[in-house]
Amino acid sequence: MEFIDKVLSFSLENRLFDGRTLIVGCSGGPDSVALLKLLPELTDSEIHAVHVNHGLRPEASADEDFVKSLCEDMGIPLKIFRFDVRKESEKMSRSEEETGRILRYGAFEEYATELFGEDKDKKSVIVLAHHKDDLAETMLMNIFRGTGLEGLISPKAKSERAIRPLLCVSKQEILKFLEESGQDFCEDKTNREEICTRNIWRNKIIPQIAEVSIKEPGNALFETYELLSDDMDLINVLTSEKIRDHLDTEHLILDTRAFEDCHKAIAGRLIRMLWKMTFGDLTDFEKKHVMSVYGMATDKGASGRTLDLPFRRKAFIAGTKLGFTDEDKIREGFSRAVFSAGCFVYDEGACDIGITEAQNTAVLPKSHIKIKTEIVENIEAIRYNTNSWFYPLGYGVPADGIMIGPLDGDLTFRRAGTDLEIKVCKLLGTYKIPASLRKDVLGVRLGNEVLWIPGIGHSAGFTDEISARRFLEDQSEGNKTGRFLALHLSEVKDERC
Numbered sequence: 001m002e003f004i005d006k007v008l009s010f011s012l013e014n015r016l017f018d019g020r021t022l023i024v025g026c027s028g029g030p031d032s033v034a035l036l037k038l039l040p041e042l043t044d045s046e047i048h049a050v051h052v053n054h055g056l057r058p059e060a061s062a063d064e065d066f067v068k069s070l071c072e073d074m075g076i077p078l079k080i081f082r083f084d085v086r087k088e089s090e091k092m093s094r095s096e097e098e099t100g101r102i103l104r105y106g107a108f109e110e111y112a113t114e115l116f117g118e119d120k121d122k123k124s125v126i127v128l129a130h131h132k133d134d135l136a137e138t139m140l141m142n143i144f145r146g147t148g149l150e151g152l153i154s155p156k157a158k159s160e161r162a163i164r165p166l167l168c169v170s171k172q173e174i175l176k177f178l179e180e181s182g183q184d185f186c187e188d189k190t191n192r193e194e195i196c197t198r199n200i201w202r203n204k205i206i207p208q209i210a211e212v213s214i215k216e217p218g219n220a221l222f223e224t225y226e227l228l229s230d231d232m233d234l235i236n237v238l239t240s241e242k243i244r245d246h247l248d249t250e251h252l253i254l255d256t257r258a259f260e261d262c263h264k265a266i267a268g269r270l271i272r273m274l275w276k277m278t279f280g281d282l283t284d285f286e287k288k289h290v291m292s293v294y295g296m297a298t299d300k301g302a303s304g305r306t307l308d309l310p311f312r313r314k315a316f317i318a319g320t321k322l323g324f325t326d327e328d329k330i331r332e333g334f335s336r337a338v339f340s341a342g343c344f345v346y347d348e349g350a351c352d353i354g355i356t357e358a359q360n361t362a363v364l365p366k367s368h369i370k371i372k373t374e375i376v377e378n379i380e381a382i383r384y385n386t387n388s389w390f391y392p393l394g395y396g397v398p399a400d401g402i403m404i405g406p407l408d409g410d411l412t413f414r415r416a417g418t419d420l421e422i423k424v425c426k427l428l429g430t431y432k433i434p435a436s437l438r439k440d441v442l443g444v445r446l447g448n449e450v451l452w453i454p455g456i457g458h459s460a461g462f463t464d465e466i467s468a469r470r471f472l473e474d475q476s477e478g479n480k481t482g483r484f485l486a487l488h489l490s491e492v493k494d495e496r497c
Contacts, residue, residue, distance in 0.1 A: 001180070003169065003173060003176070003177045004041050006168060006173075007042065007165050007166060007169060008042050009168075010157070010167070011042055011043075011165045014157040014158055015158070016157065016158055016163040016165055017042065017043040017045055017163075018125075019045060020045065020122070020123055020125045021045060021046045021047075021048060021115065021116075021123055021124045021125070022039060022043070022048065022124070022125060022127045023048050023049075023108055023112055023115075023124055023125070023126050023127065024047060024048070024049050024076075024126075025049075025050055025051075025052070025108060025126070025127070025128055026049045026050070026051055026067050026071070026078075027051065027052070027067070027186070028051070028063040028064075028066045028067045028185065028186035029129075029185060029187070029188055030171075030174055030175055030178055030185040030187075031129035031131055031166065031174055032129040033070065033185040033186075034129070034166070034174045034177055034183075034185075035129040035165065035166055036049060036070065036071075036074070036076070037074075037178075037181060038165070038177075039127065039165075040074075042165065047076050048076065048077045048078075048079065048111070049067070049071050049076050049077070049078045049079070050080075050081065050107055050111050051063075051064060051067040051078060051079075051080050051081070052080075052081045052082075052083065052100075052103065052104045052107050053080065053081065053082040053083070054083055054085040054100050054103075055082060055083060055084050055085060056085055056086060056096065056100075057188070062186070063186045064080060066184075066185075066186050067080075068080070079107075079111045079114075081103075081107040081110075083103050085099050085100050085103065088103060095196070097196050097198070105126075108126045108161075109126075109161075112124045112126070112161075121161065125161060125162070125163055126161050126162045126163070127162070127163055127164075127165065128155075128162050128163070128164050129164075129166055130155050130164045130166065130167060131166040131167060131169055131171055131174060132166075132168065132169055132170045132218045132219070132222050133170055133171045133202070133206075134155070135155065135167055135218075135221065135225060136217055136218045136221040136222070137198055137201045137202055137206065138154055138155065139151075139152055139154075139221050139224075139225065140201055140205070140206070140221070141197065141198065141201055142154065146286070146287065148287070149231065149232045149235070150232070150272075152224070152225070152228050153225055153228050153229045153232055155167070156229075167222075170218050170219075206218075235265065238266055239266050239269045239270060242258055242262065242270060243258070243270055243273060243274075245258070246258035246270075247274070248321075248340040250340075251323070251337070251339055251340045252274065252277055252278050252324075252336070253321045253322065253336055253337050254274050254321070254322045254323070255320050255321060255322075256297045256317070256320045256321070256322050257320055258270055259294070259297055264294075267294055268290045268291075268294065271290050271293050271294060272285065272290060274322070274323070274324065278323070278324040278325070279311075279313070279324065283310075284310040284311070285310060289309055289310065292307055292309075292315075293309075293315045296317060297317065297322050302317045303317050303318055303319050303432035303434065304318065304434040304435060305317050306330060308327075312326065312327040312328075313325065313326055314327055314330055316334055317337075318334050318337035318338055318341070318432060318434050318437075319337070319341055319431060319433070320341075320432070321337035321338075321340050321341055323336055323337055331436065334436065338433060338434075338437060338441070338455075342386065342387070342454060342456075343431075343433065343453070343454055343455035344367075344369050344441070344442040344454050344489055345367075345437050345440050345441055345442065346364070346366050346369070346405070346406050346440045346441075346442060347366040347367060347440070348366075349366060350364075350365060350366035350367060350405060350406050350440065351405055351406075352403040352404065352405030352406075353365065353404060353405060354403055355373060355402040355403065355404055355444075355487070356373070359372075359374045360372070360373050361373075363492060364404070364442075367442075368491060368492050369489060369490075369491060369492070370490045370491070370492045371487060371488070371489055372486075372487070372488040372490075373485065373486065374485075374486045374488075375483055375484070375485060375486070376390065376483070376484045376486050377483055379472070379482070379484065382468070382484065382486070384464050384465060384468075387454055387490060388463065388486060388487065388488045388489070389451075389452045389454075389461055389462075389486070389487045390461050390462055390463070390468070390485070390486050391451065391460065391484060391485040391486075392461065392471070392482055392484055392485075393482070393483045393484060393485055401446050401447065402444060402445070402451070402485070403444070403445055403446070404442065404443070404444050404487070405442070406440045406442065406443070407424045407439075407441055407442070407445070407450065407453065408424065408439075409423065409425030409428070409438060409439060410423065410424070410425070411424045411445070411448060411450050412424065412450070413427055413450040413453065413457075414459050415457045415458070415459060416458055416459050416460065416462075416467060416470070424438075424443070424450060424453075425438055427453075427456065428441055428456075431455075431456055441453065442454060442489075446460075
């Protein structure tokens with residue numbers, strides 16, 4: 001059948017089926033019924049169905065019974081969810097249409113978790129029945145909302161957890177397939193009513209466009225969609241290359257040096273990508289917000305500043321580090337940026353603790369900083385990394401008295417190899433540490449001597465092969481077999497004392 005061949009060709013071209021279990025949304029309407037009937041012809045993957053009863057229409061129970069009967073006839077396992085969308089929309093302060101969409105996607109994910117637990121992303125994919133006409137409606141709606149390329153190539157055939165095999169066919173083609181197959185379906189009469197924005201576009205505006213358009217609007221917009229998708233693929237490659245070099249994926253912090261010599265089209269996408277990574281979507285994150293963030297990120301004097309954004313969220317800058325956070329977590333956001341720069345920050349009110357020569361691993365009080373202490377008997381056995389510091393013992397310098405804790409800003413620091421002393425508070429300012437965090441930056445000291453400030457430098461001991469070599473040059477050959485106190489720091493996000 002031509003319809004099946006068309007969808008199969010589109011699915012293969014976009015690599016939609018990769019062996020994972022398919023979780024198909026089926027409302028009982030023509031689109032989802034056609035999808036459910038079609039899938040066994042397209043793939044050997046295991047198929048499960050989800051039906052969401054929104055409780056909005058008198059026919060909702062009949063639709064549920066229809067889907068249940070259809071799945072039984074096809075031998076497809078079915079999971080039914082029931083929601084009071086009207087009540088939930090009031091709780092969420094969103095439209096019933098948007099609330100229904102949120103609840104549907106939540107139902108798909110809940111069922112995937114029920115089937116596969118933590119492996120749901122690897123073992124399952126959600127299959128949706130969006131078709132060419134849906135795509136045309138979305139493109140036009142987004143144009144008149146104001147959008148970039150992303151809004152003109154949405155929805156995609158394949159995006160994260162969802163695939164859409166029917167994007168290449170129109171509603172008319174779907175109805176013809178069902179008629180030729182002798183397959184019944186349910187009809188949602190509200191789709192004909194002008195009760196929401198999409199219905200107005202579908203039933204009123206697009207038919208008027210068709211009267212004056214050279215091509216059928218759905219086909220014309222699909223051609224544009226395919227061309228723009230190719231352009232977007234190239235831009236995404238360039239953006240991914242840029243973000244790969246400048247993003248701390250663990251802390252979701254972007255180094256603002258990424259914007260140097262960066263085309264504005266790429267710069268804007270870097271910001272949008274960071275926002276989506278942080279919050280999961282781009283809802284209401286508009287061009288004006290992107291440009292405001294871009295202005296702050298490229299301002300050399302912006303360290304320590306914040307910017308108000310939708311949903312009580314904020315952008316923040318610490319040194320050259322840009323991130324997003326919820327308004328009530330701004331200190332935590334700044335701390336992430338400082339961690340990304342290599343420094344460690346306590347909670348407010350932390351105090352010093354002593355270091356001993358005993359091997360030990362613990363989470364420091366009022367922090368999520370793990371410290372491991374050990375004694376290394378031979379310098380040749382030392383393995384260096386970014387957050388480790390090594391201090392020589394056995395030269396009349398005991399470990400007793402070494403303290404780790406937040407640094408007093410009035411203390412002075414002299415970097416190894418120099419004679420210049422600088423107050424800690426001024427030094428942290430030079431490194432663009434936000435003023436609100438400076439009194440809580442972690443350091444190691446012996447009495448009033450600051451020995452090591454992670455991410456900034458050391459005055460004694462060594463942290464890498466170069467500083468170790470300099471240390472040895474000042475010592476006798478016999479010290480190569482000396483003993484060294486090693487401190488290893490790491491961040492533990494789920495532990496806090």
